Amino acid sequence: MTETQGTKYQVLARKYRPETFADLVGQDAMVRTLKNAFAADRIAQAFIMTGIRGTGKTTTARIIAKGMNCVRPDGTGGPTTEPCGQCEHCVAIMEGRHVDVMEMDAASRTGVGDIREIIDSVHYRAASARYKIYIIDEVHMLSTNAFNALLKTLEEPPAHVKFIFATTEIRKVPVTVLSRCQRFDLRRIEPEVMIALLQKIAGAERPRSPTTRWPLSRGPPKGRRAMRHRFLIRRSATGRGNHRRSGPRHAGPGRPGPRAGPVRHDPEGRRGRRAE
Secondary structure, eight states, X not given: OOTTTSSOOOOHHHHTOOOSGGGOOSOHHHHHHHHHHHHTTOOOXXXXXXXXXXXXXXXXXXXXXXXXXOOXXXXXXXXXXXXOSOSHHHHHHHTTOOTTEEEEETTTXXXXXXXXXXXXXXXSOOSXXXXXXXXXXXXXXXXXXXXXXXXXXXXXXXXTXXXXXXXXXXXXXXXXXXXXXXXXXXXXXXXXXHHHHHHHHHHHHOOSSTTOOOOOSSOOOGGGOOXXXXXXXXXXXXXXXXXXOOSOOOOBTTBOOOOOSOEEOOTTSSSOEEOO
């Protein structure tokens, strides 16, 4: 069955997106803290996730939302760090269509009016889930007035409301907001851990071309220890397929040929003139 007849193609970053805390790689400290909080029934009223791009901040926020609202397939479950992924709440949250889990992009909705909509809606209980959860991505993009408008609700939210923020610029978030949130710094994935995960995914993908491989000979640079970045490299390599450049580069239409001869200084011009 082809992709057009069956399931549609998904980019690797979405296809292998973690769905449980056990799937989160390289974030052991955060997972352990959250498990202890859920076990002790001491779930914070607001979380803030920070880290470089592609480390899983929004994905982690959705997993937390799933854990808070999971009811198990039989409908009798409570908050858990091991969401089932099968109940109606888990499925709807991962598909981004749950009515009680609102995601807002603060990069495009930065004003007081956008925050006022949240403030006016927090007093109403969740329609079907246990908690009404607000996930605000790139929260540092909110205006100063928007942050100030949110402070009172963030400090004393109703018992059925939880906030989860994500940002790549934690320094731009006011201290008054940080003091009201439980902060998690998502770490860069260590090269050894990333390589092991990439090898596992590469085996599952079974690339058609033997030349289409992950760059596994060495670990990623320090600034690129994000899974999304490695998935982009993989997608680019798959797109190239078996094409490899061999031999010297030759002149073609629109491409100058190789230069020959030494460059001689021309005192009357700004550029060098080649010897004939």
